[in-house]
Amino acid sequence: MRKYKNLVLPLFLTLFFVGLEPALTLFRFIPARIIDLVQSYGHLLLIITLAWSAIALLKIFRKLLLSNFDISKEDNLKSRKVHTQVNIFTNIITFFIVLIALGFILISFESIRKIGIGLFASAGIAGIILGLAAQRVIGAVIAGIQIAFTQPFRIDDAVIIENEWGWIEEINLNYVVVRIWDKRRLIVPSTYFIEKPFQNWTRNSAEIVGTVFIYADYTLPVQALRDELTRILNATELWDGQVNVLQVTDAKENTMELRALVSAKNSPTAWDLRVHVREKLIEFMQHNYADSLPKTRIQLQDKTMA
Structure with a gap:
């Protein structure tokens, strides 16, 4: 009742x-x-x-x-x-x-x-709406109707808008509320999603792949770090058992860039998994390959010996 x-x-x-x-x-x-x-x-x-x-x-x-x-x-x-x-x-x-x-x-x-x-x-009413569509407020309403039919995003989708990562919390006729990861709320006009590009990480499914970047010296054995990543993932419930990849994605003058790809059942879990993997990989390097942490080499030459 x-x-x-x-x-x-x-x-x-x-x-x-x-x-x-x-x-x-x-x-x-x-x-x-x-x-x-x-x-x-x-x-x-x-x-x-x-x-x-x-x-x-x-x-x-x-x-x-x-x-x-x-x-x-x-x-x-x-x-x-x-x-x-x-x-x-x-x-x-x-x-x-x-x-x-x-x-x-x-x-x-x-x-x-x-x-x-x-x-x-x-x-009729439709003619009135179309006639006023040039106005910003009514234009936002028209955009909201278009979103309802095309559905570029849905409630609880993980999105990146204006370099802010969060979830679609509320969809109104003329504006959308995005819940940012740090509990802030981003209010976005409906017309934004029609006129500008944005990232939707969960468009087709809730499963998501996260990335973790590690920078290390060239003396680090990559296979040892790859094996440690597998051990870390097998020991946590955050991993969904799908994606487990570690690759060297860049070689800089002082360090090499390693990228770990891991998957989770949804975006909040993926965030926790990325943080967990990053911490454990750094801890592994500190205890086992401290000499392979990023460093800057300086070569000094004695001119009197030349």
Whole structure:
């Protein structure tokens, strides 16, 4: 019953305003001025409460539908897709409910009846939206609708935006909330994802490959470090058992660059795994190959010996 509590008040007010005008006619002692006031503005309150009830009912339906799709489970690609579509379409329908209610309210006033009729004339509401799409706010709304259909990202996708790494936390009609790894929130207009490139690490699945870079002296035996990486991965539950690669990816004047590729079931786990592997590899080098840590060589030549 608790899930329907947000519907009780708007539904009660709707029924109240529906029966208010007929009820007033039964009481002769009520002043005519009050009856005229109710007849003039009662239908406006009825329109507002009807729109309120429709939005509350829509949110209840969304909650009931999404309760069948748990995004906390590991294999949550389908659930994230449903959550994304339902949330965006709920916002779209809410937008139209408010727009239609506003149109009916405008029609109710004789002085601005033409404005209200204009909302429904010719190309209708869709024509109004398209006509105003050049404006930034409405343009963001159009971008939100496009995101709902194309789905370049979904709820809980791991993304990199403006060099910030985080997860899609909330998708609204005109903006998106990205939860940064350090608990900050990045608010991004919907138009950003249509106009600019961004990275989506979990577009097709939650599994992700992480990288760890190590810099060492040329005296380090690479195979020993490769064997240690395998031992580290086999000893942790963070690894999903898929990717285990160590390669020399660059040779600089003082050090060589080694890149370890490791895989995990999702992006948060991949982050923890990368940190764990980096710490263990450095610890292994400190205890076993301290002479192979990065160093700078200087050769001194005695000119008197030349």
